[in-house]
Amino acid sequence: MIDLFGYGAFFLSMALTYAIICLGLNVQWGQTGLFNVGVAGFVAIGAYASALLTTPDTPDRLGGFGLPIVAGWIGAALAAGIASFLVGALTVRLRADYLAIATFGVAVMVQLCLLNLQGLTGGPFGIGFIPRPFAATATNPALFAALNLALLLAVVAALYLGLERLLRSPWGRVLRAIREDETAARALGKNADRFRLQAFAIGGAIMGLAGAAQGHFIGFIAPENYQPMLTFQVWAMLIAGGSGNNRGAILGAIVVWGLWAFSAPAIAALFPPDQQARAAALRIVLIGVGLCAILLIRPRGLLGETRTVSRHLPKAKPKP
Known part of the structure; x- marks a missing residue:
């Protein structure tokens, strides 16, 4: 029973980290219509920023400040948010297809930097021994898994409530107006580029937070974890759950991650090891x-x- 509970908690915890990424993408695409296919790059920035802030310094790698995990998560959101702001300042004026190409290029550039800046990022070997939340309870696997799951549930719930309130505010209504008809929004005096940039930066910061959460939950990160496949997974999650709906983003992450995780043993059994x-x-x-x-x-x-x-306006009454 303990093993079953531990696996279930691990599965839900990983699904919730993807749900956080989906919430960030939903701000960019679902609410604003920004076609970001560089999700993996912003997740990687957050993961590495938090790892560098919280791990101790080592002889073969620069950085490492040994800060608390909370500081690492805040730093991850700030680093990814600033990177998103800088990228967005150059790209949010582009049309959807050109924006997709530009953000994909940014993600590839980030991965190449992670691979080649070995003195800072560990290169292809990545960064290990990342501190894990509630590490003192690791001797009790059930308690350790339950506490990590509770922490991620709290983070997802806080983000969901905050984004729901934000997207139902006048700011959120402007985002949807820009998505639906940018010309009309501009005619009403709204600076579409400024609102797009704000949404892009907020979404990127949330993705960075998710990267930090994944890194600390697993305890190890490497450049191969942030390939374009990650972007494909997140987009599949958001589309399956329902673009523009925060609850749909969370549900889609759980459903698609379940399909990905539970299909692995069955499909692997169909092929020989080579x-x-x-x-x-x-x-x-x-x-x-x-x-x-x-x-x-x-x-x-x-x-x-x-x-x-x-x-x-009152809800429309159904016709008799």
Whole structure:
């Protein structure tokens, strides 16, 4: 029973870290229409920033300040937010397809920097021995797993409530107006570029926080963890759950991560040990098929966006 509980807690904890990334992407794409395909790069910035702030200095790697985990998470959000702001200042004026190309290039550049700045990032060997929350309880696996799960649940709940309040504010309504009809929003005196930049920076900061949470939960990070496949997974999660809906972003992360995690043993058993690369490719195909099936049944995702004309208007009564 303890092993079953521990696996369930591990699965939900990982799913919740992806849910945090989805919430950040939902601010950018679901609410503002910013086509960011460089998600992996901003997650990596947050993960490495937190790791460098919280791990001790070593002879073969510069940095390492040994700060508390909370400081690392705050630093991760700030680092990714600042990076998103700088990238957004150069790219948010681009159209969707050009913005996608630019953000993808940024993600590739970040990964190359992580691979080559070995004196700072550890290069291809990554950074290990990242402090884990509640490490003092590690001798009790059930308690350790439960506390980590509770922490991530609290983070996701706080982000959800904060984003719901923010996106229902006048600021959030401007974002949706820009997404739906930028010309009309500009005609009403709204600076679309400024609001886009704000949304891009906030979404990137949330992604950085998720990267820090993943790094501290696993205890190890490496550049290969932040390949374009991560971006594909997060986009599949958001689309499956329902773009524009924060609850859908969380649900989509859990569903797609479940499909990815539970399909691994079954698919791996179909191939011999020397052909596991085919098994990994088949898992990607499985996610694509699952996403198509969800969209055929629920075109707007499992929990589509709820469109509200005005919260001051009464709900329309059904016709007799």
